[in-house]
Amino acid sequence: MSDDHVDGNALAGDLREIFAVDLTVATGQCAGCGHKGSVATLRVYRNAPGIVARCPHCEEVVLRVVRGRDRAWLDLRGTVSLEIPLTP
Amino acid sequence: MARAALPGRLTWRVAALADAFDLTKSARGLVFDVPGWPGHLPGQHVDLRLTAEDGYSVQRSYSISSAPDGDRVELAVQRVEDGEVSPYLCDVLPVGAEIELRGPVGGWFVWRPADRSPMTLVAGGSGIAPLMAMIRTRAAEGSRVPFRLICSVRTPDDVMFADELRRRAREDAGLDVRLVYTRQAPEGSPEPPGRLGVATVNTYAWPAGFTPQCFVCGPTGFVETVSDILVALGHDPRRVRTERFG
Numbered sequence: 238m239s240d241d242h243v244d245g246n247a248l249a250g251d252l253r254e255i256f257a258v259d260l261t262v263a264t265g266q267c268a269g270c271g272h273k274g275s276v277a278t279l280r281v282y283r284n285a286p287g288i289v290a291r292c293p294h295c296e297e298v299v300l301r302v303v304r305g306r307d308r309a310w311l312d313l314r315g316t317v318s319l320e321i322p323l324t325p
Numbered sequence: 326m327a328r329a330a331l332p333g334r335l336t337w338r339v340a341a342l343a344d345a346f347d348l349t350k351s352a353r354g355l356v357f358d359v360p361g362w363p364g365h366l367p368g369q370h371v372d373l374r375l376t377a378e379d380g381y382s383v384q385r386s387y388s389i390s391s392a393p394d395g396d397r398v399e400l401a402v403q404r405v406e407d408g409e410v411s412p413y414l415c416d417v418l419p420v421g422a423e424i425e426l427r428g429p430v431g432g433w434f435v436w437r438p439a440d441r442s443p444m445t446l447v448a449g450g451s452g453i454a455p456l457m458a459m460i461r462t463r464a465a466e467g468s469r470v471p472f473r474l475i476c477s478v479r480t481p482d483d484v485m486f487a488d489e490l491r492r493r494a495r496e497d498a499g500l501d502v503r504l505v506y507t508r509q510a511p512e513g514s515p516e517p518p519g520r521l522g523v524a525t526v527n528t529y530a531w532p533a534g535f536t537p538q539c540f541v542c543g544p545t546g547f548v549e550t551v552s553d554i555l556v557a558l559g560h561d562p563r564r565v566r567t568e569r570f571g
Contacts, residue, residue: 257333
């Protein structure tokens with residue numbers, strides 16, 4: 238798992254089609270190791286039917302997105318929580 | 326497919342190729358007209374989608390290399406020889422043709438001119454694209470935030486925006502540009518070609534004590550190496566922002 242991944246930045250477009258705010262600046266906590274970090278810093282693997290994002294600390298899968306023609310599936314079971322900055 | 330745009334959510338926009346030019350032998354600058362473009366922050370990217378007549382579609386992400394300029398968006402596209410999308414964009418797509426763009430996206434790898442921290446920018450090859458947007462926005466806004474760019478390329482022929490960088494290094498006060506050649510240095514270069522290492526980063530990046538923001542963009546291996554060097558030199562990992570393009 239060295240040269241085949243990109244950053245969580247690459248999730249921005251797919252997530253912005255689903256959510257009204259930019260989730261890549263959210264802070265997520267990994268269910269595997271408890272590491273907290275920006276979604277933009279996850280390791281993203283796109284060489285799969287969906288997009289797989291792994292924790293940069295322990296490499297557990299924390300987020301998966303699968304896009305169909307008219308729907309998307311979002312699997313967040315590897316994420317404890319997302320802290321999402323909002324305009325007050 | 327027609328779908329009403331929900332407020333706040335992003336959908337695809339039709340964009341027409343307005344201009345195209347060589348950046349290097351293997352990279353093209355593509356300027357798109359995107360009606361209704363909401364503007365962007367330097368460092369953001371777009372997703373680009375091509376759809377064939379039979380409905381087959383492919384999607385890629387490209388960094389925006391231009392400063393905000395109305396409905397115009399410039400992308401720098403490196404031709405990947407056996408690629409599915411970049412050879413088409415670089416060699417086939419005619420001016421006037423339409424594609425779809427979704428963006429601007431990404432709020433992490435962006436420079437906000439209100440942030441006064443000194444900036445260290447490190448580019449590997451075509452990783453210069455989003456950093457170029459920052460350099461151009463700095464100039465457009467008359468910002469005086471000090472910028473240092475270290476740009477690693479294989480040979481002198483691989484420098485994107487070479488003329489503009491040369492000009493800006495002269496004219497944009499507070500912008501330093503350092504080119505590092507990994508395979509072949511220009512004639513008369515004082516340093517032999519070689520990979521970007523600790524010594525170069527230590528010499529040409531802002532010292533950690535200045536608490537700069539560091540933006541590193543390039544191939545995955547390059548970004549790993551440079552961000553490790555920056556952290557080893559004492560930079561706060563939270564101030565080292567990366568964009569790997571695989």
